[in-house]
Structures are given as C-alpha cells and as structure tokens.
Amino acid sequence: MQMGIEIHVPDGVVPWRMPRKRLTREESREQTRLRLLDAAAVAIAKKGLTATSVEDIAGQAGYTRGAFYSNFKSKTDLFIELLKRDHMSIQEDLQRLLDANLSSDDLQKQLALFYAQCYRDHTSYIVWAEARLHAVRDAKFRQRLNALCLEKRDTIAYFIAQFCKRLGMPVPDAAKDLALASMGLIDGVLYFNITMPNELPDAAAESVLSTIFSATFFGTQP
Amino acid sequence: MQMGIEIHVPDGVVPWRMPRKRLTREESREQTRLRLLDAAAVAIAKKGLTATSVEDIAGQAGYTRGAFYSNFKSKTDLFIELLKRDHMSIQEDLQRLLDANLSSDDLQKQLALFYAQCYRDHTSYIVWAEARLHAVRDAKFRQRLNALCLEKRDTIAYFIAQFCKRLGMPVPDAAKDLALASMGLIDGVLYFNITMPNELPDAAAESVLSTIFSATFFGTQP
DNA sequence: GCATTCAGATACAACTATGTATTAGAGTTC
C-alpha cells in the first residue's frame, strides 16, 4: 500500500460518543447524515471518488450500507451535498473577508489569508479536484458544479472590484475572467505546494501568488 | 449515461487496417503497444483511471486482456508509459519553441501558441489531471510524476529567462517558482475553458493568460 | 517444411461492488 499525502481528519464535528441526551429521530438522522458526509470526504480524499465504495463510506462512519441508502439516493447524490456544504463554508469565509474592514493597504495579506484558509486541510482540496474531474465526464454534474464555481467567481470578482476601487485603481473590465483565473492559479499552485513541498514550500507558494496578484492588479514589478 | 466533454480520438497513429506488408514480430508487438496506449488515453479520459478496466482498454484497442498483460505489467505501468510519452511530446514542442527564432516582440504569441498546443485535444489534459490526482495518493507514482513536472518546469523557467534576457529585462530570481505557477495557471484556466466554454471561451482564456503573463513579466498594466 | 517460439485468446477462481427486499429494534403517539 502506497503512502499518500497525509489526510487530516476533520475532528470538529459530531464525535462518536454515547449521547447524553437521547436524540430525537430527526436529530439522530441528521447526525448520521453528517457523519456519513464527513466520512465520505475523508474516504474520497484517500482513495478517490470511484474507488471509494458506499461500504467504505458507511463503514468509516461507523454504519452499514443500510444507513447510507436510507439517507442518500446514491454516491453521487452524497458527493454533491458534500460539495455544497464545502462551498457554502468557503463562500462564508470570503464573505467575512469582504465584510471585514477593508483596509486597503493589505490586499496581499487578505489574499494570502484566503489562500491559506481555502484549503488548509488537504481533504477538501482533493475533494474539489475529484469533483472537477468528475464534471468533465458528467454533464448534469458539471452544470451543478459550474453553478457553484461561478458563484465563487462572482464573489471574487466583487472582491477584486472592491479593492481596486479602494485603491483608486480602475476596475479591470475582465474582472470576472481574472477571478476565474485566480481560482485556477490558486488551485494550480496549491497542487505543487501539496505534492512537492520541498520544491514549493508554503512561503514560496504565497510569495509567487502575491507576486502575480500584485503585478496583475497593481502593475507592481517583481 | 451522462454525456461528457467531447473526446477527440487521436487519429494519426496506427489505424486499423489490414497491413500491406507483413509485420515482423517486433513491429507487430510495437503496434499493439501503441494501440493499447492510444486506447488507454481515450478510455481513461472518458471514464477515469480507476473506472477504466484493463478489459476496457484492451477492448477499445481491439484486443483482449491477454494482449494487455502480455505487454504491460499492470494498468499503472501502462499509465506511466502513457504519461512519459505525452511528456516527451510536450517537451519537444517546448524545445521547438525555444530553438525557433526568438523574436523578442511576440512572447505573448509564443505563450499563446504553447497554451494552444499544450492540450489542444482534451484527452491529454484529462489524463494529466487524472495523474495529478493519482499522485496525491501514491508516493511512488508521485515521485515519478514530479520528476516529469520538474523537467517541464525547468524548460519553462529557461524559456522565461531567455525571453527576459532578450528583452533586456532582469531575470526574476524566482523564475522556477514562476514557471511552476505558470503551469498551474494554465491548467487551472484550461479547466474552466473546457468545462464552461460559454463563460470562458478560447479568446477570453488566451486574453486573461496573456494579461497575467505580461503583467507578471513586463509589468504591463491591463 | 518441420520444429520452435512467442503474441495474444480463452478459461478459471477469487474478490468486490451495487441495489433491493426483508427484518429487527428502537422512538413516538395516544
């Protein structure tokens, strides 16, 4: 068995312990759903969407397949819910940045923050990579995923516009395309950062990102 | 069955037709290998590495599993050969660009050309995406893939250095990191270009790439 | 032209996955 990139198990949510309070059916069901979702994220990050069986997910969560099928129509169904959940959390992070005091002097810090927050734990990076690949092959899925991506793009485009205004720079009229490119750039750089941390350690990744960002948006030379 | 992104079958190589000339054993074997490799690229692009069975590959190539196992140790084995073959072809393309008359005024054209050449046919884009994901999980594979990526990075870094010199610009000392970032950027942008061609058509993709490149390397404002 | 060799086909045994149909057991309601 080959050793993969280290996967951090998100440990914040719904730990396994004898519930003090007897849960209502709804609560219990919701807990099961959450556990299944968390387990799926870990399992998919470890083995890949296709190689992860429903049994893997259920087992990892401490259930059997019965529980799975009683909560989700299919693996794809669960996968989409997983992405939506993650997307919402990212959107919230971005929104928080936008709503924060927009100190116009540290755009770079903000972007670096976003970069750092975005996929701090590799699990969700991998899950999204998995999703992109899946989207290439399944038109229906692609549509749904694109909707999420475009939502994120628009948030980032707005982010860009805000900062340009703050700084008295003209808002580039390809702001949306630039936002899309930023997303691509971050993902691309993150890949190298994750898979060859010696060649591109965190500091270098952040530095090259901020070089490119500031060059692109402020015309600052490296 | 969901419709995926259209896959162009590379039709240049070793078509199926009754051979005029009787092939020698070696030639015939080589032909089989090539057919299997081509078929694998198409099949993997269509269904993904894991979901593609050895049978799929062999069948697609017009053989049975027997032929496959008599030519490759395993699916992974074939996959690596496939990547190497593709890598070599990309390296040659890049080298050709480097060796061509380095007209210093149209760096952008050259880069656009590279971008266009790089993954003109989606098959190889997808195969590489598949590889990246696989690399995250398999340390041995990751090492081999990283070696290829770093080779490409160095070529691109050299490319960047050459052009900067030509133009009398200082060669950025993070040239290698910038090369890596360029690779990431191109892959990232290409993904959106492929999966949402309405949002990011070819022209927009090229334009945003050249905006970012020229800003980064020449400090040209958009 | 006959024996040899090797590419590729076929047969086989062990495993793994999927989805459904049924069942057990616990929560809810009155």
Add this chain to the structure above:
DNA sequence: GAACTCTAATACATAGTTGTATCTGAATGC
C-alpha cells in the same frame, strides 16, 4: 403499554474486475 413508524442492519441476487494458467495459431529459423 400497545400499536405504529421509521432508522439502520442483514441477506441476497447480480454483475463486474483482476491476474494467472493454459491453449492456439502464426512467424521465424534451420
């Protein structure tokens, strides 16, 4: 506390995959 209702476990039928072991027919060499 008895009937009812859901969640999740279990059992089952089906089907797909892998690698190896064995066989066949065509190319080669003497």
